[in-house]
Every structure is written in structure tokens, then in C-alpha cells.
Amino acid sequence: MSLQHVDAIRQTIDGRFTEFKTNHPERLERRMEMSWSNWGFGQERLEVSVARLAKAGLHYIELHGNHYGPDLGYRLAETAKILADDGVMAAGVCGMYSAESEFASTSYRARQAAIDYTRREIDFCHEIGGSYLLVVPAAAGRTKNYDDYELHRSVESLQRLGDDFVAAGIKGAVEPIRKAETTIVHTVAEAVHYIESVGHPGIQHINGDVYHMQAEEPYVPDAIFEAGDRLLNLHMADSNRAALGKGSLDVDTVIKALYLIGYNQPGHYVTPEPLGSAPDVYAAMHALQDPKDLDDLVFTTVSYWREREDAVRA
Numbered sequence: 001m002s003l004q005h006v007d008a009i010r011q012t013i014d015g016r017f018t019e020f021k022t023n024h025p026e027r028l029e030r031r032m033e034m035s036w037s038n039w040g041f042g043q044e045r046l047e048v049s050v051a052r053l054a055k056a057g058l059h060y061i062e063l064h065g066n067h068y069g070p071d072l073g074y075r076l077a078e079t080a081k082i083l084a085d086d087g088v089m090a091a092g093v094c095g096m097y098s099a100e101s102e103f104a105s106t107s108y109r110a111r112q113a114a115i116d117y118t119r120r121e122i123d124f125c126h127e128i129g130g131s132y133l134l135v136v137p138a139a140a141g142r143t144k145n146y147d148d149y150e151l152h153r154s155v156e157s158l159q160r161l162g163d164d165f166v167a168a169g170i171k172g173a174v175e176p177i178r179k180a181e182t183t184i185v186h187t188v189a190e191a192v193h194y195i196e197s198v199g200h201p202g203i204q205h206i207n208g209d210v211y212h213m214q215a216e217e218p219y220v221p222d223a224i225f226e227a228g229d230r231l232l233n234l235h236m237a238d239s240n241r242a243a244l245g246k247g248s249l250d251v252d253t254v255i256k257a258l259y260l261i262g263y264n265q266p267g268h269y270v271t272p273e274p275l276g277s278a279p280d281v282y283a284a285m286h287a288l289q290d291p292k293d294l295d296d297l298v299f300t301t302v303s304y305w306r307e308r309e310d311a312v313r314a
Contacts, residue, residue, distance in 0.1 A: 036272055037235060038063060061089075062091050091233070095121055137184050143183060161202070178215040181212075245301070
């Protein structure tokens, strides 16, 4: 019986990885860095979230980009102390873009709000010691197009921030998001086109997300190969956007693809973001969630990832 297409792809990657492991065992010695995107923890106090991640053995966090106004969001000195107390470092900042603050909007006020917001997050990311800021070309949660010129407006808006990224030493990382959640830039190929259209050295990277990849890409590992050196952060959740190990995601093949592109190097992160499968996942940002549920989410995901990574590297 012939193989399913997906099994044939998996078999090819298995062969490549076996050869890679045989010929370059030294390139498997360093494990991948694991972080966690904390905006899904909702209104939980940051010190509680950071203590949980430290207890799970994580040394990095992707901080919620919550500086929605000059007087809002994490305060630098307080945040730095919370992180230092538990030995956790900021990997980067997750930029959050809504219809009131987005690069693709037909509203000049909304575009300016997105530019101002991004500048605040660039400054905060630099000061807290992060290395990247996740940016989204159009609002997350808006699925009706304004017109046919969203991409043009978004590119033009983000170009105005390129020098800010470079001056702060922060990498701009574009995240492709599935069509069910946004209007433009849904695939790695579209993200590459968008980055090339922006055409600035400060915005050259991709923030991947396996949940969106499952919806928009033919096969997740192929999307990882396509992103290649541009990929510096990868959001993880299982096929049902739950904790890893609770769905049908082929985690082993994702791990193999990441090692094959040399992802296990400093400044590259595997960052769980299991947000659940509700139509509006962004409601989680405002919720008061059960700490026991969050504990289970973190410990289940971290332990499963490390179990599978050890199995692949063995």
C-alpha cells in the first residue's frame, strides 16, 4: 500500500534527521531554549506567573506587550526585579494589535496609535533585555477587510519604525496568523513577501505559530524549513490549541525540522502559547483564570516537550 502524502513527507524528514544525527552529533548537544508567552495568563499578577515558569524550569518569558498607553503596562524597575528574583529573563515582547491600533487600518488615528504603541514596546523590550518584538501586519480579531489596500498601508506604517528597531537593537518579528483571525499575511511565504516589501534591516524575522501553520500551511515542518534563518521564535500549542500532548500535533517531526535548520542556538525560542480553541482567544487577556488550570497547562506542556525532545535527540 502506498504512503499517505503526509507520511511520505514525514519519512523524508526522518531520513534527513537520521543522516544529520549520524554525521553531526555535536549539533544536537545544545537543547532548544524554551520560553512562555504570558499574555494568555490574563490578569494574573506577573510575580505569580514568573514564579510558575521558574518552578517548571523555564528561564525565559515572552512578556505581554501591554503598554497600551503612556501610563499603562509593566513598569520597568518592578518587572526587572520580579524576573531577577526568580532567575527568569525576557526573551522578547508579544506585540498586541487590535482594530483601534493597527498598521493596516483606514483610520489615520489607528495607524498612529499602532506606531506609538510599537515605539513604547521597542523601548520597553530594549530596557528589559529582550531581543525581539512580535508585530502583526493587521489587527488580530478583525476578519473583515477594509479594502484591497491593507497590505500597502501596513507596509508603509511599519517602515516608519525600522530605524527605531535598529537603534534599540531589537529584532522585528512578523507573525503570520490564520485567516480566521486576521485579514492579511497568513503564511510564511506571505510573511517573507511582507518583510521584503518593508525592506528594512530592523524588520527581517518571523515569529511562527504552529497552530496558525496547521490552518494555513500544507505541512508544518515544511513551513519551518521555508522560514529558515528568519525564524527566531515559534509559538507552540497542540492541534486543539491546548497543552502539548493533548492533541494530534506531530511534535517529534516539528522538533526534527527545528534541529535541521539549526534552531538550537542562542536567541531562538520555542514559546508555548496554548490559548484554547474558543473563537475569541483574546478574551483570555482580560480574564481572571484559575491558577491550578494554568499550573497544569504549563507543567504538562513543558514536560511533554522535553520528553519528546529527549526522545528525538537520543
